[in-house]
Amino acid sequence: MAQPRTRRPARPREEVYAAARAAIAEHGLARLTMAGLGKQLQMSAGHLLYYFGSKDQLLLETLRWSEAQLGEIRTRELARPGVPALERLARYTELYLPEGPGDPRWILWIEVWSRSPETAELRRGQLDIEAPWQDDLTTLLADGLTPAALAPARATQLRALLDGLAIPLAIGLPGTTRHAALTHATSAAQALLSTPG
Numbered sequence: 001m002a003q004p005r006t007r008r009p010a011r012p013r014e015e016v017y018a019a020a021r022a023a024i025a026e027h028g029l030a031r032l033t034m035a036g037l038g039k040q041l042q043m044s045a046g047h048l049l050y051y052f053g054s055k056d057q058l059l060l061e062t063l064r065w066s067e068a069q070l071g072e073i074r075t076r077e078l079a080r081p082g083v084p085a086l087e088r089l090a091r092y093t094e095l096y097l098p099e100g101p102g103d104p105r106w107i108l109w110i111e112v113w114s115r116s117p118e119t120a121e122l123r124r125g126q127l128d129i130e131a132p133w134q135d136d137l138t139t140l141l142a143d144g145l146t147p148a149a150l151a152p153a154r155a156t157q158l159r160a161l162l163d164g165l166a167i168p169l170a171i172g173l174p175g176t177t178r179h180a181a182l183t184h185a186t187s188a189a190q191a192l193l194s195t196p197g
Contacts, residue, residue, distance in 0.1 A: 016041060016048070017065040020058055025104035029059055029111045056115060060125040063108040067129050070095060070105065078136055085143050092137060093185045096162050101172030110170060134159060161188055 019041055023032050032055065034045035041048075052058040077091045098106040116122040134155055141158075142151035165181040 013051075014065070016043075016051075017062045020062040021066055021104045021108060024059065024062065024111060025102060025107040028107075029055060029115070034058075056119055056122055059108065059111055059115070060122055063105075063112055064125070064129055066105050066108055067132075071132055074132075074136060078140060085140060088140055089189060090186060092140060093162065093182060093189070096133070096159075097166050097178060097181050097185065098170040100178055101170065101176075103170050106166060106170035110167065158189055161185065 016037075020032075020037060023037055023040070034048045034055065037058075038045040038048050048058070052061060074092070074095050077095065078088050080088070112122055112126050116126050137155040137158060138151045141154050142148040162185055165185055168176045169178060169181050
């Protein structure tokens, strides 16, 4: 009598997200296959598709997971009592910008941005994931840096600036460094915040 086959337990989602983030950062979403990721995780491609439905959904959920991890750190750092707003703004900037070329979190963002014009689901997901960054920066700016009424617009301007500094750094354009990006961000943020509405 044949022995019943034992089913391999499903991998925890965190393990799937971590493997997906590493694979996307290394190869890009276009070269990622569900079969290849499944093989790496000792899961079937069908199993992955059952949980995620598509590569776009896997990308979005992996980004959501990655940002949730960083969001916990950001919340803790920005809520430290007694730390001046300018110091908290500097910490926000450090957390926002890539660690360097190929930063996996930023490669996920670039992949989402490049695909979202074609996919309403990615656009909605992108907005949901970006909202805490915007909300935290708006709150931070309203806390003594600008009149409260100017904080949302200033937050949008600062995030656009940070995105513009981040992308060349994340993709490794020659001459871009994290130190220079942080210096430019700090200088521009101080100038922007001192400019009347």
